[in-house]
Amino acid sequence: MAGSTYGTIFKIMTWGESHGAGIGVVVDGCPAGIPLDREDIQRALDRRKPGQNRYTTQRSEGDLVCILSGVFEGKTTGTPIALEVRNEDQRSKDYSQIAECYRPGHADYSFDAKYGFRDYRGGGRSSGRETIGRVAAGAIAQKLLSMLGIQITAYVKEIGGISAKKIDLEEIERNPLRMPDAEAARMASQLLSERMAGKDSAGGVIECVVTGLPAGIGDPVFEKLDANLAKAMLSIGAVKGFEMGDGFAAAASSGSQNNDSFSVQNGRICKKTNHAGGTLGGISDGSDLVFRAAFKPTPSIASLQETVTRDQEPISLCIHGRHDPVIVPRAVVVVESMAALTIADALLSNMTSRVDRIVTFYESLK
Amino acid sequence: MAGSTYGTIFKIMTWGESHGAGIGVVVDGCPAGIPLDREDIQRALDRRKPGQNRYTTQRSEGDLVCILSGVFEGKTTGTPIALEVRNEDQRSKDYSQIAECYRPGHADYSFDAKYGFRDYRGGGRSSGRETIGRVAAGAIAQKLLSMLGIQITAYVKEIGGISAKKIDLEEIERNPLRMPDAEAARMASQLLSERMAGKDSAGGVIECVVTGLPAGIGDPVFEKLDANLAKAMLSIGAVKGFEMGDGFAAAASSGSQNNDSFSVQNGRICKKTNHAGGTLGGISDGSDLVFRAAFKPTPSIASLQETVTRDQEPISLCIHGRHDPVIVPRAVVVVESMAALTIADALLSNMTSRVDRIVTFYESLK
């Protein structure tokens, strides 16, 4: 299946392996006229770059992006935008061990089962570097959304069970864990130090908030906005769970408590509470979108693990190399990017929902 | 957007409103030669039918399905299969109130925002009756899967915070709540009685297990099997969360505990544990698939709620009519159906993953 393609109108195709020539993405269906230069994209990539601090892999990559097509005189042309990041630091020797054995928690075995063999260097296509294409394309989607007054902000809600108790957006980029609560970040740092000392790793939860989205975006049956956000999040390697609004807590609530009453404020209909997380029946309701993604702990750990080889021989494995003890801080921008791609596509789709608006649109061109 | 279409190869399009002429689905891309009669489909529909017991709406519907095309001499022909259920019990008067006001927790407002107006009779397209199309099509997908030795079983894991403590598959259909634990079902029944007395409602969690799925199904990037299952679940009305394997609990675990070691059993590579829930890197790993969907409490409650009308007038609303105090028991078959549709599509896609198998396939036809 063409599994590296995403989106219907704003469509992307990503490519590249951890230790191949590079990583890239083509964006097909981006509207013409969006001001875009490579710095717009580079800024996003820098947020997911390795080597930012002691909690991220020390692989040394500049991750410099080139725009190869689809932009002319500083604006998108409406034709495909090809973006490319060349790999620089490809120490294949670090990964030679995994050619023959199946690392627990990794996709080595399932890749072999599907394709018969795999590019084993550094995880190949299932490496975290695959997300470079998502982030690069997501930066373009964010440009489009910001022109419409829509803002996407994600942060680390929880690491290894330690939760942020408050949401201070100013704090997010002040600590290396991208938590919106300095005290929680301090405690999580301590936990991570212990995990690193114990050759172990941690997971966490990222929360994402989308403001400025008008009501009416998304579709009522299979293409519910929250359904597509769930797919977007679970498509990120290591994500094991998704919640919209109150999520699993809603399942334990009651109708009278979980229902959000409507009221009128400043001449607009709005909800008094937001247990729903901003969608009703799969369609945005004008409140903020609020959702969470649960990330499993980094599977690459330096402590001894039992596994088997391709030839079914039992083997003990110790994964050395450059791995993040926790992936969630760097994944924040990936979550924002997937959200941006999903919402941009839904917004463009939505323009055809009413015939009166279509008529007005075409009348205005005459 | 064409939001009522689902699947790539095994593709369905559903249609119909709560109080229109009926509900239906067309299945396009179903392989030829599957034995199929209407009883195969009716059995599945009977499991979601209203009026099964005191916890389900007393709307009286036979929900009898007709096969209108695509089956000849008892087998699917490979051409589109049209299935149709006519609505019988359409007491529109029960719903006249909602034409003008927005029910909390329902899609009334978001539909109006999107389409400018809506079929307000009984929720129209956003009614739970919409799932009839999913279940009818899912029954065909299940026929295909069962020919391949794949079995899908869902059950109610939790209602209103009361969880099943054990999983006894025999028990599921013995109690009206479809819980695999008789004692938990008894306690949940009591909770529901209290909620009904209090004009309130409950939510819950459905867990689904898929056995017999070979390793190698699903795709590594955007079309991860778990990503598509997440979308499938969140596309069901009222679902607010999804977990694969350990889900959110994995986020609080450590790498050493969460990683599933590989071993060899009976000449096959398998995992010793299944924290992952049966996928690695988005591709099935040969273990059982295990996932959960969180359902919010039924939003239609008979107690007084504050809301507004289309004209922005505040109004107090009391929803009478025939509504389930809890939706999860009837949703079990919907979860199974969406899982079946998703997995059937992934299996068919997977046939083209390796050129050696393609060559063998076409050689065998000569």
Add this chain to the structure above:
Amino acid sequence: MAGSTYGTIFKIMTWGESHGAGIGVVVDGCPAGIPLDREDIQRALDRRKPGQNRYTTQRSEGDLVCILSGVFEGKTTGTPIALEVRNEDQRSKDYSQIAECYRPGHADYSFDAKYGFRDYRGGGRSSGRETIGRVAAGAIAQKLLSMLGIQITAYVKEIGGISAKKIDLEEIERNPLRMPDAEAARMASQLLSERMAGKDSAGGVIECVVTGLPAGIGDPVFEKLDANLAKAMLSIGAVKGFEMGDGFAAAASSGSQNNDSFSVQNGRICKKTNHAGGTLGGISDGSDLVFRAAFKPTPSIASLQETVTRDQEPISLCIHGRHDPVIVPRAVVVVESMAALTIADALLSNMTSRVDRIVTFYESLK
């Protein structure tokens, strides 16, 4: 493959066999608010109905359409519109012979090769009755287009080599062959009488003209408007060729003659000639779209033909039954319908081509 699905935004799925319960279509993605009643659709179906005159099959079908969903208070709701025509006159005995042998020029053999068996009654899914779904859905697309001032008109340009020498639109519905030239129609009638007497059949060419389409519709690479029209036409059974504008004649022309000069008329840029047929680089140029489809002669003829059975036995075959000696007059509305579906989808897609228009669109909703 899901081969009975058509369109990206305005998407349809058709179903049904010649001698099954009926024929139908579901339209998913139709904008909300289009005034629609069943007469809009019935009028189109009546134009393709059998039994209109001596040149069409005498099968007696009312071909009455029902709207089962997606329309409320006389307007489309934005949700799927299910349309259905029940088969009435199913004389299966007429067709029993073809269960075992392969009719020349029909899809019997290729269906068996693909699916292993087939619904052999009256051609099953490959019957001309399959086009009912296209025409019913096309009528809705035409409603949308007419609200935008776009008009689609097709007619029979040629039958059995006899061409219309003039295009008199008033004449089209005056003669049973739907030719825009009464004299050519008279000559073609004579030819058809001879063919019928000789137990033979004729083919022909349909030309289609689209007026009122703004410049800028269609896409530059694979989704060229003319490419999609070509697919639309060749997807109609019996079509063997397609021409845009001058078509094959352009291949024999020169650049200086074939290029259409631009000029300004009434303050608008337009082309002085229209060799191109209304598209440049796959995008509409503001001129009329002009294209043609070539239909092969009806393959069902009453004269003796040599063929083989499923068991590879040679056999002589004489096809009796109710068949049109020429199919093109009834196919005129099918050509219009496929054009309407294709253009409607392209128009809706086009709304997202420029970011300034997207911003204006969403600003207007605030």
Add this chain to the structure above:
Amino acid sequence: MAGSTYGTIFKIMTWGESHGAGIGVVVDGCPAGIPLDREDIQRALDRRKPGQNRYTTQRSEGDLVCILSGVFEGKTTGTPIALEVRNEDQRSKDYSQIAECYRPGHADYSFDAKYGFRDYRGGGRSSGRETIGRVAAGAIAQKLLSMLGIQITAYVKEIGGISAKKIDLEEIERNPLRMPDAEAARMASQLLSERMAGKDSAGGVIECVVTGLPAGIGDPVFEKLDANLAKAMLSIGAVKGFEMGDGFAAAASSGSQNNDSFSVQNGRICKKTNHAGGTLGGISDGSDLVFRAAFKPTPSIASLQETVTRDQEPISLCIHGRHDPVIVPRAVVVVESMAALTIADALLSNMTSRVDRIVTFYESLK
């Protein structure tokens, strides 16, 4: 719309402009295990390269392709294959004139109408260089097809009205016009010399033959194999017509002459003639596929033409620069490539048409 994406299972996305950084394509959904090196792709690109002889533009391009991903140890991995050709000879000054005026026969005006502006350097995205992506991807599709014994051969059937009278496949690559008839090639050469002297250009017809395709490929309704071939051909810039088998000539024939009788040869059912061109009801019938595409004359001519500027000013235009007086010889490989992409996709889709084959496929994996 995402108009630079093609295919359902074997899916490609192309990018790049005439005078940007380069041209490329990503292939998503290619099966794993196909032996592939850059020479396989370079050979195909060399056949479309400029500067091959006096009838092709003298633009000097090496058109050297790089494989950036998706190939490991000499075989495709099943993950996206990114291919890239950097532009070298970008004499932008040749094209400065067209920034403001609309060249007749080109997409300048329609691009502006759609996107509001365009990359005017050398045609930008609508340049013939766009086909590099098609040819590069097509070379991979051809590798797959050749492993299944399927061969695609195209040649120039006609230039400026001069037709090949015989089909000598050996002759095709012997003459610069790629005609399968040396005498016709000589006459066409003379015609082209005259056109060049007269600052004019010519069009032509390419015929394509596909051998070795099994019966049963393609789908019966909208996804007819011939419908997709028609779209594939019309998606090539400058193509204005398509014929399958006898094409337009069939429209003038009779049923008794046009029907292809079935017979048995060497224990296989086959057709005695092939008026149909290898498909019946949209599905391959085991005969060779035979189809044609009509190309308009090169619109860039050095003689004076009347046109207008963006500001609606009349202007006389003389297009200097490096342009092919005829495009068809270089387009032969483009036709083959689009055919290969279309057929590969249809073959992969076809693997899921019958449940017995699906069961056998999955049984063989156990």
